[in-house]
Amino acid sequence: MEKPLISIVTPIFNTELYLEDCLNSVLSQTYQNWEMILIDDCSTDSSVSIVERFSKKDSRFKLLRNSENKGSGITRNSGIDFAKGKYLCFLDSDDRWKPYKLETQVNFMLGNDYSFSFGSYEFIDEKNNLIKRPKIVTEEPIDYEFLLKKTEIFTSTVMLDLDKIGKFMMPPHRRKQDYGLWLKILKSGVKAYGIKEPIAEYRLRKGSATSNKLSLITKHVLFLKETQKFSLVKSVYYTGYWAINGFIKYYT
Structure with missing residues (x-):
């Protein structure tokens, strides 16, 4: 039996320094039935040419392009709308996944009949050095009230079962769109469940929106x-x- 398709949504805006690392971390996954939807938000660097080079070698990489800069929330929504998979993931273009990320998470979701999961992660700097202690997420199921008090969910670790919850869209804000989406899903009655093992690497960059x-x-x-x-x-x-x-x- 063929494994379920996973759709990966990645907005891009001037991340040429880190984009190849990001894409290679998807290529290295032990779980191989995926499509990666990369939406360029009017980059002025070589980000688009990097994606085009990867997509020529592997058709699972799919490039969409905005006609004007729209911000990461609306850009991600284009990817969500385009997604064909049973499962939906997000990966920011300067972050990376551990090779076992998708396989571990699908097994976690299927084995427990979960519709929303996320995971622990490590921190890396601009030169790929591990920094700080890993963020180990709670084993407590996360509901709406919990998430209002603590942003436990890191976008590049999220997996959603679209067959179970349907497609939710991010609010049209320039910041915190992902947090708004998690709140919207949890407010509908869904709970999110964490994986203790680090499954991603979060890049902390000087001057980034969350720095x-x-x-x-x-x-x-x-x-x-x-x-x-x-x-x-x-x-x-x-x-x-x-x-x-x-x-x-x-x-x-």
Whole structure:
């Protein structure tokens, strides 16, 4: 019996320095029935030519191109819409997967009848050096309330069973679209389950959108008000939990 198809969605914007590593980590997977949907958001570097080189050698790499810069959320939505697989994964173009990532996660999902899973991960720098301690995720099932207080789910480790939950789209925000998607799915009653073993490598880059959590506190409050329709007081309440847990996650 053929293994289920996995669709991998990757937005691209000027990540030529890391993109080959990202694509090679998918090629190295022990689970081989996948399609990788790469959506270029008007890169001005050589990112597109790198993808074209890979896609000429392997048709599982599929390139889509935005006509204008739309941001990673809307760009990912194009990939979600295009996806043909039973399972949906996300991999940011500067991150990498462990070779056993897909196989481990599919077995975890099938063996436990889960529809939403994610995993632990390691941190690497711009030169691929391991830094900090790995982030080992909780074994506690994650629901909507949990995720409001702690961003436990790292995008490049997520796997969704589209046959079970259908296709959810990310909110049209320039930041935190992935977090908004997880909240939307969990609010529908689905729970997310973590894999203790690190299955991905998260690249921390100077100047990246997530490199300075303290500067994003006000934006997080506004994000909760806009997407979750919370009052200011309730948004500040959950942002307080988020900020403390974020500090522990990134700076210890």
